[in-house]
Amino acid sequence: MTKKILFYIALLLIFSCAKDEKKPIKDAASIEQKEETTLPFTHIELNDMSAFKPTAKNWQIVGNPVADRVKKGTFTSTKGTGILLNTPNENTKDNLFTNFEHGDIELELDVMMPLESNSGIYFQGRYEIQLFDSWGVTKPKYNDIGGIYQRWNKDAEKGKEGFEGHAPKVNAAKAPGLWQHLKVIFHAPKFDAEGHKTKNAWFEEVRLNGMLLHENAEVTGPTRAAAFGDEKPLAPLMIQGDHGAVAFKNIKYKRYNDTHIKINEAVLKIYDNTVKQIPITHLDSLKLLEEHKTDAISPLENMGRNDQKVLVYSGTLNIPTTGTYIFDATVNGSTVLIIGNDTIIGMNADFDMNTTKYEKVNLKEGNAHFQLLYNKPFPWRNGFDLFVEGPSMQRYSFLKDGTSILNKNNPINPIVLDVKDTPLTQRSFIGHKGVKRTHCISVGLVEGMNYTLDLATGSLLHVWSGDFFDATQMWHSRGEHQRGKPMGFVVSSHGDLDYAPLNDEDDTWPKVSDGSFSFKSSGYTFDVQNIPTFSYKLDEAEITDRFVAASQVKRGLERTISSNSSITLWHKIADGTNIKPLPDHTFIINDESYYIVIPEHNAIKTVVRSSNGKDELLVKIPKGNQTFKYRIIW
Structure with a gap:
């Protein structure tokens, strides 16, 4: 928290007190490294198997594993902790389930595939992200690493039993025996009060080694070889154990509820800023163009590409849960966010989109007064994004429409x-x-x-x-x-x-x-x-x-x-x-x-x-x- 203020102090004073906060662009990376940019994950401590339901001996906790680069599906390992290793054989090849259940979840882990090995991670034990040694595959399919495995209809015509698989956009697989980083944001199916499904499960994002493989990919039901044939709002994570050897480390996750900070009442004031005032030190010297009620923070609805304006929102927020929240803002121009008596974001200087400001704050459940200023003093410079993450709340845009792309109607064609x-x-x-x-x-x-x-x-x-x-x-x-x-x-x-x-x-x-x-x-x-x-x-x-x-x-x-x-x-x-x-x-x-x-x-x-x-x-x-x-x- 940057400072306590009395809310009745004139807004222009609040803005002017933050005018020296801009850091040089070259220091932006180091600033972000020192700031807390996300709420903590829950880590699965791989000291023993206590995080998982009882299973067979194909699963064990080990020290450093090494994959044989010549012999298929083979690991050697040392005694120790920190690595979850699966080495199945004909007699011992159980799947592995977590003790916790999840609905919406963000999962990150490191995985190692030995030569020509095969495994999979089943979200809710039902929807599989494929794990496979796909090194060098030129045209990846649903059954390559990072693919969303197809569904299966055993009663369909022979050769047509599989359907609805999603191939990765690119093959980002590393060589067998190397650690690879997997990130998945999964959303469980939604149900009404009577238990009827109202929305299918979907993978919001799947990334392998930093590369985007899937975005908002829907699955209409459990994929092939799922542990369960029905669908539920909550169920455990499952790792396939009966196909091939695989190793994991650094497993962490966040479970989410479908909650957001709501805007109960707000008023928007729009000021002319063709005089290019930045930082804002004398808001009352700018001409008030319009004032009206609003139920959303919508800069693109009130700011054209070439406009020079200041938008000031004020009203009441409904905080869903008491706890820690992280706000992050990026702006071409300046912005200030105040909640209650606290300045959350104080970027009242000439910033560009190279700098992101993060701020962690404790908020109480219930209503809280807020003010938000967005200043766009130059017609050729566009961009304003404001995100928030909270307890069991996935990071999302606080704005109805962010403006980080130069023009949403005319997006940039990559060069x-x-x-x-x-x-x-x-x-x-x-x-x-x-x-x-x-x-x-x-x-x-x-x-x-x-x-x-x-x-x-x-x-x-x-x-x-x-x-x-x-x-x-x-x-x-x-x-x-x-x-x-x-x-x-x-x-x-x-x-x-x-x-x-x-x-x-x-x-x-x-x-x-x-x-x-x-x-x-x-x-x-x-x-x-x-x-x-x-x-x-x-x-x-x-x-x-x-x-x-x-x-x-x-x-x-x-x-x-x-x-x-x-x-x-x-x-x-x-x-x-x-x-x-x-x-x-x-x-x-x-x-x-x-x-x-x-x-x-x-x-x-x-x-x-x-x-x-x-x-x-x-x-x-x-x-x-x-x-x-x-x-x-x-």
Whole structure:
């Protein structure tokens, strides 16, 4: 809570007291990291099986699992906690049910599929999100990972028993044996007082590894192999145990009721702001254009694309439940929200859509007075969104119509770069772990493998596959955001300097040059296939760096680094919470969950070490002329 105020104080004073709250755009990411942006999830603690109904021994709690990359459906694991593992056999293959029941639910977890394995998560034990080793599938179907499995009519004509399956929009599957992040927002079917179904179940959102697979996908009844044939408002979650091996960790959820903060009574005052007053310090100096009652916060109904106005809503809210709420606002212009005697959102300055303000507040059940100001002083700048999340209340827009899209009637057509018969390169700003990098180049290869380098540090930032590059924020209109964006699901690397002259393998890896050595880009050249080679100088040492699509794997890049140096150099390949050596010169990076494969090389020494709370994978490059390769597989 920012401050207590007396509600009878003039509104203009409330607004002026917040005018210094704007933070520079470059600090927006760090601000969000420090703020609480969501209410906490309930975590399933995987110390034992107490969160689940009694089941067979195919389910167990273990330590680190490792999937065999050659043998189908096979795990090895260590004793420990934190991982839920299913290893079925012909005699032991029970499904697993949670002790809790759910209706509407938001579920997040990490899942690992071994080679060619098959499982599924059944919401309410009835509606399945498929889990499958779908790595490299070009045209995913309902039975690939993230698909909504089809329903089944055993009495239908042979070959036509299945119906209503939903294929994922894209295949976002990682390689078998890698952790993958799944997020699902599910809504249970709705029933009237007599128990008659009034609305089908639906999946509001399904995401795998950050990629949207489904949006508002309806299911008219239980899918195939469901535990129950009927439909209920509440039922347990079920994980399929009779098909194949699978591992889970970091399981968390939020259960929701269908509740919202209601607006009982409100008055809207609309002021002319062609004088471009921002921050609002003298509201009474602006001309009042109109005043009327309203039952919704509807900026788009009262604000045209080129208008310059101030909207001020005041009235009464009905708070459904006593507890903690989080409001978040994003605005092109300024906004202030007051509930009771408290300023919830104080953004009375010239903000843009790069900055989101979050505020946590405790509210009591019942009626509360509110005031909301939205100031749009410039005709060419549009955008205002205000969201709220509360106890058992899913985050939703407090506005009847948000304006974050420049014009709802004329949405932006994305500006994308597509790779066809020759590789593409594009210079841009790129976001990496909350930081805007300004000296980046992204490369799209014809095989569908893509990557981004930071030329200032020589560091690999991102790898991804599929579609290449979204330049909308760079080239649309004035390009306010000035950032390019990878179009596929992204695996991010460490982002530190890729090369350094360490005294020994115990030296701390430098994030930037500390002045003891210099590092700079020498540019890049293209071969006849338009594939770039990047050149750098570290003091007098010369380094070149080249990427091509890895052969004989479904998704991967092969990186070739050459050096000519009078001193020993070191190359940092990766860091993570845990780096585990596997057979065949392979390492699994568990922080981002990808593989590094380093062929055996007589002159090159590979080191896995712990430093500053992380594991690091380094390569020692002897002086002289050296060339080595490794593969990044995800």
